[in-house]
Every structure is written in C-alpha cells, then in structure tokens.
Amino acid sequence: MLDLGRTFLQSVERNPDAIAVVDGDTRLTYAAWLEQILRVAQGLNELGLGHGDHLLVVLQNRLEMATLHWACQFLGVIVTPLNWRAKPEEIDYCLIDASAKALVYEEVSAEAVAQSAEASNVPRVVVGADEGATHAYAGLLAARRWTAGPRATADDISLMLYTSGTTGKPKGVPRRHRQERAAALGHVAQNQYGIGECTLGVMPLYHTMGVRSLLAMALVDGCFVCLPRFSPATALALIQRERVSNLYLVPTLYHDLLAHADFAGTDISSVRKLGFAGAPMHDALLLRLDEAFQPELFVNHYGSSEVYTMAVNPDARRKPGSAGRAGINTRLRLVRLETTNPDDLAPRGTEGQIVADLAGDEAFEGYWNRPDANAKSLHGGWYFTGDTGYLDEDGELHVTGRVDDMIISGGENISPVDIESVLSLHPGVDEVAVAGLRDERWGQRVVAFIKRKGPVDGEALDAYCRGTDLANFKRPREYVFVSEIPKSPVGKILRRKLTAGEFEPDRS
Numbered sequence: 001m002l003d004l005g006r007t008f009l010q011s012v013e014r015n016p017d018a019i020a021v022v023d024g025d026t027r028l029t030y031a032a033w034l035e036q037i038l039r040v041a042q043g044l045n046e047l048g049l050g051h052g053d054h055l056l057v058v059l060q061n062r063l064e065m066a067t068l069h070w071a072c073q074f075l076g077v078i079v080t081p082l083n084w085r086a087k088p089e090e091i092d093y094c095l096i097d098a099s100a101k102a103l104v105y106e107e108v109s110a111e112a113v114a115q116s117a118e119a120s121n122v123p124r125v126v127v128g129a130d131e132g133a134t135h136a137y138a139g140l141l142a143a144r145r146w147t148a149g150p151r152a153t154a155d156d157i158s159l160m161l162y163t164s165g166t167t168g169k170p171k172g173v174p175r176r177h178r179q180e181r182a183a184a185l186g187h188v189a190q191n192q193y194g195i196g197e198c199t200l201g202v203m204p205l206y207h208t209m210g211v212r213s214l215l216a217m218a219l220v221d222g223c224f225v226c227l228p229r230f231s232p233a234t235a236l237a238l239i240q241r242e243r244v245s246n247l248y249l250v251p252t253l254y255h256d257l258l259a260h261a262d263f264a265g266t267d268i269s270s271v272r273k274l275g276f277a278g279a280p281m282h283d284a285l286l287l288r289l290d291e292a293f294q295p296e297l298f299v300n301h302y303g304s305s306e307v308y309t310m311a312v313n314p315d316a317r318r319k320p321g322s323a324g325r326a327g328i329n330t331r332l333r334l335v336r337l338e339t340t341n342p343d344d345l346a347p348r349g350t351e352g353q354i355v356a357d358l359a360g361d362e363a364f365e366g367y368w369n370r371p372d373a374n375a376k377s378l379h380g381g382w383y384f385t386g387d388t389g390y391l392d393e394d395g396e397l398h399v400t401g402r403v404d405d406m407i408i409s410g411g412e413n414i415s416p417v418d419i420e421s422v423l424s425l426h427p428g429v430d431e432v433a434v435a436g437l438r439d440e441r442w443g444q445r446v447v448a449f450i451k452r453k454g455p456v457d458g459e460a461l462d463a464y465c466r467g468t469d470l471a472n473f474k475r476p477r478e479y480v481f482v483s484e485i486p487k488s489p490v491g492k493i494l495r496r497k498l499t500a501g502e503f504e505p506d507r508s
Contacts, residue, residue: 001154001177001178001181001182002154002181003073003150003152003153003154003156003158003177003178003181004070004073004152004158004177004180004181004215005070005073005074005149005150005151005152006150007073007181007215007218007219008034008037008070008073008074008218009034009150011030011218011219011221012030012031012034014221015030015195015221016029016030016031017029017030017031018030018196018221018222018223019223020032020033020217020218020221020222020223020224021033021063021066021223021224021225021226022223022224022225022226022242023062023063023225023226023228024226026063028063030221033067033070035145036067036141037067037070037071037074038071038074038145038146038147039140039141039142039143039144039145039146040067040068040071040137040140040141040143041071041072041074041075041146042140042143042144042145042146043139043140043141043142043143044068044071044072044075044077044102044140045075045146046143047101047102047123047125047135047140048101048102048123049075049077049101049102050075050076050077050151051075051076051077051151051152051156052076052077052078052156052157053077053078053100053101054077054078054080054098054099054100054101054160055068055072055077055078055079055080055100055101055102055103055104056080056081056082056091056094056095056098056100056102056103056104057069057079057080057081057082057103057104057105057206058081058082058083058084058086058091058103058104058105058106058109058112058113059081059084059104059105059106059109059127059205060084060106060108060204060228060229061201061202061203061204061205061210061226061227061228061229062106062127062226062228063226064104064106064127064137065081065205065226066201066205066214066224066226068104069081069159069205069211069214071146072158072159073150073152073158073177074146074149074150074151074152075146075151075152076150076151076152076156078098078157078158078159078160078174079158079159079160080094080098080100080159080160080162080172081159081161081204081205081206082094082162082206083204083206083489084106084108084109084204084206085108085109085489086109086112087112088112088113088115088116088117089116090112090170091103091112091113091116091118091119092116092117092118092119093169093170094162094170094172095116095118095119095121095122096118097172097368097369098160098172098368100122101122101123102122102123102124102125103119103122103123103124103125104124104125104126104127104137105124105125105126105127105130105133106126106127106128107128107130110126110130110132113132114132123135125137125139125140152177153177154176154177154178154181155176155177155178156176156177157174157175157176157177158175158176158177158179158180159174159175159180159211160172160173160174160175160368161173161175161206161207161208161211161305162206163305171367171368171370171373172367172368172369172370173305173306173364173367173368174364174365174368175305175364178361179308179361179362179363179364180211180215181215182329182361182362183212183215183308183309183329183361183362184212184215184216184218184219185219186308186309186327186328186329186361186362187212187215187216187308187309188216188219188220189328190299190301190309190312190314190327190328191216191246191248191273191275191297191299191301192273192297193216193219193220193222193246193273194220195220195221195222196220196221196222196223197216197217197220197222197223197245197246198217198222198223198225198242198243198244198245198246198270199213199216199217199222199223199224199225199244199245199246199247199248200225200227200235200238200239200244200247200249201213201214201224201225201226201227202227202230202235202249202253203248203249203250203490204489204490207305207490208303208304208305208308209248209250209277209278209490212248212308213248223242225238225242225244230253230256232256232257232259232260232262232263233260233262235253235257236257236260236262236263236266236268237262237266239266239268239270239271240266240267240268240270243270244270244271245270245271245272245273246271246272246273246274246275247271247273247274247275248275248276248277248301249275249276250276250277250278250279250490250491250492251276251278251279251280251281251282251285251491252279252487252491253491254274254276254281254285254289255285255431258285258288258289258292259430263292268292268293271293271295272295272296272297273295273296273297273298273299274289274293274295274297274298274299275297275298275299275300275301276299276300276301276316277300277301277302277303278490278491278492279491279492279493280321280399280417280420280421281300281316281320282420282421282424282425282432283320283321283421283424283425284424284425284429285424286298286316286317286320287320290317297314297315298315298316298317299312299313299314299315299316300312300313300316300322300323300324301313301323302323302324302397302399303327304385304387305364306356306363306364306377306383306385307330307356307358307360307362307363307364307383307385308329308362309327309328309329309330309362310326310327310330310332310354310356310385311323311324311325311326311327311332311397311399312324312325312327313325313396319396320421321398321417321421322392322396322397322398323389323396323397323398323399324396324397325395325396325397327362329360329361329362330356330357330360330361330362330363331356331357331359331360332354332355332356332357332397333345333354333355333356333382334346334350334352334353334354334355334389334390334391334397335352335353335355335384336352336353337351337352337353337388337403337406337413339353340379340384341379341380342355342379342380342381342382343380346390348390348391348393348395349390349391349392349393350390351388351389351390351400351406351413351415352388352389352390353384353385353386353387353388353403354385354387354388354389354397354399355379355382355383355384355385356382356383356385357381357382357383358378358381358382358383359381363383364383366378386402386403386404387399387401387402387403388400388401388402388403388405388406388415399417400415400416400417400418401415401416401417405435405495407434407435407436407444407446408436408443408444409436409439409442409443409444409445409446409473410442410443410473412473414436414446414473414474416433416434416435416436416495417434418470418474419434419446419448419465419470419474419475419476420432420433420434420448422465422468422470423448423450423461423464423465423476426456426461426464427453427454428452428453428454428455428456428460428461429450429451429452429453429456429461430451430452430453431450431451431485432448432449432450432451432485433448433449433485433493433495433498434446434447434448434449434476435447435449435495435498435499436499437478437499445477445478446474446475446476446477446478447476447477447478447479447480447498448461448476448478448479448480449480449481449482449485449498449503450479450480450481450482450506451481451482451483451484451485451506452481452506452508457479458478458479461476461479462475462476462479480503480505481505481506482503482504482505482506483503483504483505483506484503484504485498485503486498486502486503
C-alpha cells in the first residue's frame with residue numbers, strides 16, 4: 001500500500017491545476033500546495049525532526065495546520081495535534097508522553113504554551129508572531145524544497161491523536177500510514193465522493209473526523225476549505241462562495257447552521273451529500289436537514305479514533321437512529337455489557353457493548369504508553385469501545401450511548417438516547433440531553449435537561465411523553481431547563497457536567 005506522501009503525489013500528478021485548499025483569500029492548486037508542503041518539510045528537517053519523531057501541533061483549522069500534516073507525511077514525522085484550547089498542563093503531559101521534538105502554535109494557544117514548563121525545553125514554532133517563540137513558521141516556509149522524496153512507508157506511524165480524556169489522562173492513539181489511507185479510502189467509498197469534491201474543513205484536525213476529511217479530499221483531487229473556528233455565518237458564506245459539495249459534521253454544527261438567521265438566504269444548492277458522526281442525531285434534526293438540503297446522500301457514520309469506521313448507514317432517512325452495518329474495512333459485534341469475552345454475544349435486540357475486530361484495515365494496534373488502557377479495552381483481538389447499542393430485527397446497529405452513561409433505575413438499564421429522540425420531536429424543544437441523577441430509592445432517576453425554543457414546561461413534556469410509545473420506566477421524572485447544553489469542542493454532550501450541576505439554568 002502507498003504511504004500518505006506518495007498518496008498526495010498521486011493527486012499532484014493527476015490534477016496539478018485543481019484547487020486543493022482554500023483559506024480565506026488564499027487558494028492553492030495541488031502543484032502550488034506541494035511546493036509549500038515540501039518547503040515546510042525541509043524546514044522541519046533543519047529543526048532536527050526526522051523519521052519517527054513527534055511534532056506537537058496546537059493550531060486551528062488553517063492552511064498552516066493542513067500543510068504541516070502533509071509535510072510530516074513526507075518526512076515520516078508523526079504529526080501529533082492537540083486541541084488549540086489545550087491547557088498548559090495538557091501540553092506538558094503530551095510533550096512528555098509523546099517525547100515530542102518540537103511544538104507549533106499560534107496566537108490563540110500562545111498563553112498556554114507560555115505557561116507550559118515542558119514547552120521551554122523544545123523548539124517552539126509560531127504561526128504569526130510571538131516573542132516566546134524560538135522559530136517562525138514563515139522561516140519553515142522560506143526553506144529550500146525538500147528533495148529526498150517521501151521517507152515513510154505504509155507501516156510507519158502517520159499521526160497520533162489524543163482522545164478527549166474526559167476522565168483521567170488523555171490516551172494517545174497512534175495510527176500507521178496504511179491504517180490512515182484505508183480509512184480515507186473507506187470514507188470516500190462510503191460517502192460516494194467523486195473527483196473534484198469540495199468539503200468544508202471545519203471538523204478539527206486534532207479529531208479523526210477532520211483528518212478524514214483532509215485525506216479524503218486528496219484522494220479525489222478535491223478541495224479542502226479551511227474554517228479555523230466554527231461560525232455558522234462564516235460556514236454558510238463559505239458553502240455558498242466555494243460551492244461546497246459535501247458536509248461531514250457533528251449534529252451540533254448542523255443544528256447551529258439551521259438555526260442561524262442567514263440560513264434561509266444562503267444558496268446551499270451545491271451541497272448534495274451530508275454525513276454526520278460523533279454523536280447520534282435526533283429524529284427532529286434529521287428530518288429538518290432532509291427538508292432543508294434535500295441531499296442525494298445522507299450518511300450516518302459511527303466510528304472512533306481507534307477504529308475509524310465501525311458502521312455506516314448510507315441512508316439515514318430510511319431508518320432514523322440506525323447506524324447501519326459494519327463498514328467495508330471492519331467487523332463488529334455486540335457483546336454482553338459485563339463481559340470481556342468477544343464471543344459472549346448479546347442476544348439480538350438486547351443492549352450490549354459494541355466491539356470491533358482489531359484485524360480490520362482501519363484499526364489501531366494499541367494505545368501509546370498505556371498498558372492499563374490496553375488491558376481495559378483490548379480483549380481477544382477485539383477493541384471494546386465502551387459504547388452501548390443493540391442490533392434491531394434487520395441486524396442494523398443502533399448506538400445508544402456510553403457504558404458509563406447508562407442509567408440504572410430500579411434495576412432497569414435505560415439509554416439516554418432513546419428518551420432524547422422522543423423529546424427532540426416536541427415543537428418546544430430545541431436541544432435535549434438526558435442523564436441519571438442519584439436517587440435514594442431508585443439508585444438513579446431519569447432527568448431531562450431541556451433547551452427551549454418555545455413556551456413549554458415540565459408538565460407539558462411529561463404529558464407529551466405519556467402520549468408516545470416511550471416505556472413508562474424510561475419517562476423522565478424531572479425536567480431541568482437550561483440556557484445551553486454543555487458540549488465538548490467537537491459537539492459531544494457532556495453529561496458529566498449536567499450531573500455535576502455545571503450548567504446555566506434557563507431563568508425565563
């Protein structure tokens with residue numbers, strides 16, 4: 001299999017004059033971008049980075065971030081991106097954990113870098129200007145052209161993503177060139193991308209969804225439109241200006257696009273393919289998107305940093321809530337919630353833990369420096385995701401949440417997602433998250449946290465739930481109205497904040 005450096009060269013050789021990347025007013029063809037990539041590769045090499053070294057990158061989704069990603073592929077350097085909102089202690093931890101040889105940052109991350117004790121021990125390259133930097137990105141770009149050709153093989157490590165680390169230390173997920181290329185090829189096939197596609201590059205390049213969009217566009221000689229920080233107004237303007245043909249977002253961002261005042265006046269006719277991942281999409285949002293975009297393809301994709309694609313539903317409209325079947329590069333199973341035996345299968349229709357075969361082409365091989373995490377998640381050649389779900393009567397997967405999010409009330413296992421899907425359809429509900437709060441009698445009680453979009457109270461929502469097919473034991477016992485549902489930077493609901501009382505009440 002080709003490594004990713006040679007993969008990029010494929011696109012340059014096939015279609016050198018095609019627009020490859022857009023960032024603001026900057027538009028680069030594949031040939032012009034390759035020139036920048038090879039200069040940055042040479043600059044990194046002159047900084048002392050070589051095959052197998054880690055480069056820590058703390059940048060937003062800008063041209064420099066995408067260029068560094070590709071430059072590392074040519075050098076055989078392991079690009080190791082972090083959330084640009086990372087705290088000093090997170091930068092310290094990841095610099096040590098990865099034994100990173102250098103750090104690249106920008107203005108939004110400069111304060112955290114300045115407060116990082118470990119950052120002072122490595123070369124610090126700034127995009128823009130900062131007096132604490134030892135080098136400037138402009139200097140890398142001014143280097144002579146790298147002429148040694150791609151240094152990596154398909155079996156070398158391409159990048160290392162850090163999981164969000166909502167509990168405990170973040171875990172490094174190293175992924176080889178062949179795993180990344182297989183994942184990108186699978187993404188192209190399962191989203192039916194054609195030559196010359198154009199995507200909105202808004203999912204962060206420290207997250208698997210962002211990386212997949214970047215690589216997939218190169219495979220089809222397509223265009224990656226950088227959006228450094230999500231803004232619905234800017235996103236809509238770029239969709240119209242650049243004639244974006246596909247969107248691959250988390251549900252939260254779709255929600256925000258539809259809710260923005262500019263949506264009705266934006267020409268979205270170029271968008272023919274929608275894909276979502278990162279979290280379940282509630283029925284109401286799915287129906288609104290289908291009506292607004294009328295896409296040719298609407299894909300529900302379920303995956304992870306560890307095993308990129310686990311399941312794909314190529315027509316999310318056909319059966320809302322279904323994540324479909326195993327992707328083309330993997331196998332998956334549902335095992336009993338309490339087991340570590342990959343052969344101890346959960347009965348059809350019963351909730352279990354989702355596990356994926358580590359022999360799959362997209363699967364990682366284990367966490368970086370974390371034997372404890374491997375012992376918890378890797379069993380018998382299978383990756384135990386920590387996600388819960390069930391297989392319906394057609395054998396399709398429905399993802400219901402995390403093992404840790406499961407509400408156990410009166411001895412019953414209750415999935416928050418089932419309740420959220422019902423409540424999302426109420427006309428007075430904008431967003432909803434369900435969690436379990438401690439209860440002396442029941443162990444946990446079901447509580448629904450509601451962001452309103454119209455006049456509604458708890459009594460009305462309770463009456464609404466009673467009129468649906470939601471089982472009585474799943475019905476929320478309390479409704480809490482909030483100004484915002486707390487989410488991670490990539491749009492995942494942070495239920496732990498809700499259960500800890502870390503939210504702003506809606507006082508209207």
